Amino acid sequence: MVPVNDFRETLRGTLVQPHDKGYHEARAVWNGTIDRHPAVITKCAGTADVIAAVKFAREHDLEIAVRGGGHNVAGTAVCDDGIVIDLSEMRAVWVDPRARTARVQGGSLWSDVDHETQAHSLATTGGIVSHTGVAGLTLGGGIGWLMRKHGLTADNLLSADVVTADGEFIRASDDEHSDLFWALRGGGGNFGIVTSFEFALHSVGSTVLAGPMFWAANDTADVLRFYRDFARDAPDELGTVIRFGTIPPLSAVPEELHWRSAVAINACYAGPVDEGERVLRPLRGHGTPLLDLVSPKPYLAHQGGLDSTVLHGWHYYWKSTDLPELSDDLIDVFVDHAFSAESPRSYSVLFHLGGAVSRVDDDATAYTGRNSPHNININGVWRLDEEERYAESETTWTRRFFDALEPHREGVYVNFLDADDGTQRVRESYGEYTYRRLAEIKTEYDPHNVFHLNQNIEPTV
Numbered sequence: 146m147v148p149v150n151d152f153r154e155t156l157r158g159t160l161v162q163p164h165d166k167g168y169h170e171a172r173a174v175w176n177g178t179i180d181r182h183p184a185v186i187t188k189c190a191g192t193a194d195v196i197a198a199v200k201f202a203r204e205h206d207l208e209i210a211v212r213g214g215g216h217n218v219a220g221t222a223v224c225d226d227g228i229v230i231d232l233s234e235m236r237a238v239w240v241d242p243r244a245r246t247a248r249v250q251g252g253s254l255w256s257d258v259d260h261e262t263q264a265h266s267l268a269t270t271g272g273i274v275s276h277t278g279v280a281g282l283t284l285g286g287g288i289g290w291l292m293r294k295h296g297l298t299a300d301n302l303l304s305a306d307v308v309t310a311d312g313e314f315i316r317a318s319d320d321e322h323s324d325l326f327w328a329l330r331g332g333g334g335n336f337g338i339v340t341s342f343e344f345a346l347h348s349v350g351s352t353v354l355a356g357p358m359f360w361a362a363n364d365t366a367d368v369l370r371f372y373r374d375f376a377r378d379a380p381d382e383l384g385t386v387i388r389f390g391t392i393p394p395l396s397a398v399p400e401e402l403h404w405r406s407a408v409a410i411n412a413c414y415a416g417p418v419d420e421g422e423r424v425l426r427p428l429r430g431h432g433t434p435l436l437d438l439v440s441p442k443p444y445l446a447h448q449g450g451l452d453s454t455v456l457h458g459w460h461y462y463w464k465s466t467d468l469p470e471l472s473d474d475l476i477d478v479f480v481d482h483a484f485s486a487e488s489p490r491s492y493s494v495l496f497h498l499g500g501a502v503s504r505v506d507d508d509a510t511a512y513t514g515r516n517s518p519h520n521i522n523i524n525g526v527w528r529l530d531e532e533e534r535y536a537e538s539e540t541t542w543t544r545r546f547f548d549a550l551e552p553h554r555e556g557v558y559v560n561f562l563d564a565d566d567g568t569q570r571v572r573e574s575y576g577e578y579t580y581r582r583l584a585e586i587k588t589e590y591d592p593h594n595v596f597h598l599n600q601n602i603e604p605t606v
């Protein structure tokens with residue numbers, strides 16, 4: 146048993162231990178396949194609690210897991226036996242509309258940020274599912290609807306407040322601890338616990354032209370060939386994500402289309418609606434869409450539009466890779482594999498990068514992969530009560546699809562790595578040069594690898 150009484154006294158937040166009510170809810174993360182039992186969960190109320198928790202963990206030699214939104218598919222936000230430093234109750238967001246900046250606490254979700262920034266018709270690039278955590282997403286890079294116009298989430302980071310492995314509080318920005326600031330923009334949770342982020346915001350208005358268009362799965366090759374040319378010339382304002390899978394039973398979808406296999410191009414135009422209508426017209430007019438749900442809508446509604454398709458507690462298995470332009474051979478792989486999952490919840494998503502993401506110098510941040518036009522995330526999905534029926538088939542489907550992409554693979558986005566991807570893929574995700582630079586900074590800020598439950602960068606000593 147870890148002696149927590151004195152520690153508890155030092156906290157403004159709460160401690161949860163295995164015998165406490167709420168322990169099982171507190172240890173659960175987004176991916177229901179993760180089932181770990183920490184000795185202590187510290188629900189921090191503020192930075193002082195984070196500092197106290199790091200010091201306590203070091204004193205008692207406890208393994209540390211850090212929790213932001215709890216979304217990481219590999220389940221790195223929770224550990225067995227050690228301590229979870231849980232920031233999920235630190236979700237305040239302060240917007241300065243004049244300066245167009247927001248300060249965001251380290252346990253915030255994207256829905257928190259969008260809610261506060263949209264009160265001023267502002268936004269910054271966030272994830273495409275609004276219950277994802279700001280912290281993990283930003284620290285890995287951050288891709289989303291607005292990235293082609295406004296860059297990665299990490300490109301919009303102005304400063305970060307960090308509690309180091311020694312329990313010290315520092316601020317990292319271009320002017321202070323600039324090496325650490327470089328590493329935080331892509332290097333993940335390796336360097337300290339971020340208690341707040343400061344972001345640049347942009348005027349996006351409160352209404353965007355956005356939504357999905359669906360075509361029958363049989364039309365995939367034709368749709369992707371058309372999309373390849375369309376996307377190449379698309380303005381930065383247009384963010385698109387292709388989803389291969391079944392049509393979710395959302396209220397806006399006619400019942401006869403529920404669960405039907407389809408290729409969906411989901412779009413968000415970060416500019417005037419009439420301009421977006423013009424840009425999207427050729428795509429919307431292509432072939433015979435089953436359904437077109439593109440319309441002017443609140444940005445907030447679009448940001449939350451996919452939330453119910455990836456619920457907390459379902460079981461997930463992922464594989465991901467960056468990809469080049471859509472060659473005919475690559476399109477054949479999608480046609481052969483994208484629709485052969487057995488679970489109707491399994492899907493894959495192909496992001497269109499480029500634009501502002503690719504215009505930032507490769508070595509300006511630790512994020513790697515700026516020159517890849519696409520990345521794909523293949524997601525095997527099933528519910529707990531479907532474990533026997535789907536766990537094996539969906540894992541196999543995910544791996545087979547991923548293996549078939551082998552000749553086309555470029556790199557991988559670190560935030561999409563699953564638990565079995567291993568250290569080699571972390572290195573692959575950064576490339577030798579960036580990995581080495583990250584390892585040097587890790588050695589400076591966390592030489593004993595206190596923060597190792599993550600996509601780990603090993604210190605050089």
Ligand SMILES: Cc1cc2nc3c(=O)[nH]c(=O)nc-3n(C[C@H](O)[C@H](O)[C@H](O)COP(=O)(O)OP(=O)(O)OC[C@H]3O[C@@H](n4cnc5c(N)ncnc54)[C@H](O)[C@@H]3O)c2cc1C
Pocket residue numbers: 174175211212213214215216217218220221222232251252271272273274277278279280281282283284285286287288289333334335337338339340455560561598599600
């Ligand atoms: C449904 C879904 C949709 C997604 N969509 C996108 C997307 O559109 N774009 C995108 O870029 N990514 C996306 N992701 C991936 C996402 O970026 C990662 O899963 C990310 O790790 C989530 O962050 P989190 O804070 O919720 O994670 P957590 O599981 O809480 O944490 C993951 C790791 O991040 C680190 N960490 C967390 N909080 C802190 C902190 N305060 N300080 C320091 N380190 C911390 C720790 O190392 C921790 O192990 C998506 C994930 C899911 C599950």
